[in-house]
Amino acid sequence: MSVIQAPRGTFDVLPQDAARRAVLEERARKVLGAAGYGRIETPTFESTELFARGVGEATDIVQKEMYTFDDGGGRSLTLRPEGTAPVCRAYLEHGMHKLPQPVKLWYLSSFFRSEAPQRGRYRQFWQVGAETIGSAAPETDAELIVLLAELLEALGVTETRLRLSSLGTPETRADYREQLAAYLREHRDGLSPEVVARIELNPMRAFDASDPITRETMRGAPTLLDRLAPDDGEHFARVRELLDDAEVRYELDPTLVRGLDYYARTVFEFTSDALGAQSGLGGGGRYDGLIEQIGGAPTPASGWAAGVERILIAAGGLPVAPELVDLFVAVATPAAARVAFALANDARRAGLQAQLELAGRSLKGQLRHAARLGARYVAIIGTEASLKNMETGVQQELPLMAVIPTILRGSRLV
DSSP states (O other): OOOOOOOTTOOOOOHHHHHHHHHHHHHHHHHHHHTTOEEOOOOSEEEHHHHIIIIITTSHIIIIIOOEEEOSSSOEEEEOSOSHHHHHHHHHHTTGGGSSSOEEEEEEEEEEOOOOOBTTBOSEEEEEEEEEESOOOHHHHHHHHHHHHHHHHHTTOOSEEEEEEEOOOHHHHHHHHHHHHHHHHHTGGGSOHHHHHTTTTOGGGGGGOOOHHHHHHHTTSOOGGGGOOHHHHHHHHHHHHHHHHTTOOOEEOTTOOOSSTTOEEEEEEEEEGGGTTSOEEEEEEEOTTHHHHTTSOOOOEEEEEEEHHHHHHHHOSOOOOOOOEEEEEEESSGGGHHHHHHHHHHHHHTTOOEEEOOSOOOHHHHHHHHHHHTEEEEEEESSSEEEEETTTOOEEEOOGGGHHHHHHHTOOOO
8 A cells, every 4th residue: 555645736844844944933023023013814715705806816826826615605715825815804804904003914824826836836835924004105115125135134045136116006007008918919929828818818917927939029018117107106216215225235127027916016026046946035015905905995005925935945054953852751660650751741840841751762772862862861760760961971869859950950960
């Protein structure tokens, strides 16, 4: 009988991997918490309508990548493919629009998309994200970009590039879409069939095409950044000034198009060459119309999401502090097992990191195992109790009730 394996495009988080993820989570909490962001977690599945209305029916995510199912009661549910729309739904549902604005939230959650798995791209993946809802100020966009830059730096991700652009407001973008669509119709012979098929539906996605012929054709396409309305241009100029003040380097990229329909004005993406073809670490931008699209009042907002797996790949040898083992409780005789079990429990209640022999090893094997764990002390429980300092090698007999106090005092057993 063959061994059952995890589905393609998913992965197991093993203990050694979990330790690096814990470092990422702790540093995200520190960086984002210091700026006033509170942790939020939304359900793994949501109403399908949330993503159809919020993310956009013309996007690849909604058209091809969502895991959607009937809940047995005629309701269509979807495993969340992204985090912004669920956070906005929670913002409305729980009355956060009544709180002092803006509301700053961050999350670290799993997401699901049906796409071709490859290095750094999985069907189940994790993202850390931050959202600021209720502020139209360019300072909001700049702060979010700076925070993601700080987080990547704190995790040891080097050689990153920040691509920056503006999509203008929906009105500006609507006029531009017509100009771009006209260009694409005129040059359809130089476009891939996939791009041709969505000229009318979502022409701006042509800038994301990987086909070399299409990419060459798009070099001559009109860009939105050159057609911004005055207000949009002023907003973008202010964001750039603030990034300059913060000494965050960026590259203007008029072809930058995020894969979600809700973005407006500022958009950005951090990339790293360490990731190869899938170079995107994370990104985001402003989405002033999303809250309204899902049933709320017009509300300005901005945010980003970054891939946990991609960050960990780019971070390379992210240092992880070794787990401390204060005490290993060895069992010298079968009759001492109950006493040893109680000692290990009491040690944990006293705040010590304590492990108990569970594999039936010989005493010599138990001592070797304690050394592999890096245990500071070994309590050997038999007819008598003795405590061994693993650093000095000194071992002495002492009353059972004295084992824990001796360790807490840090005695070197001299």
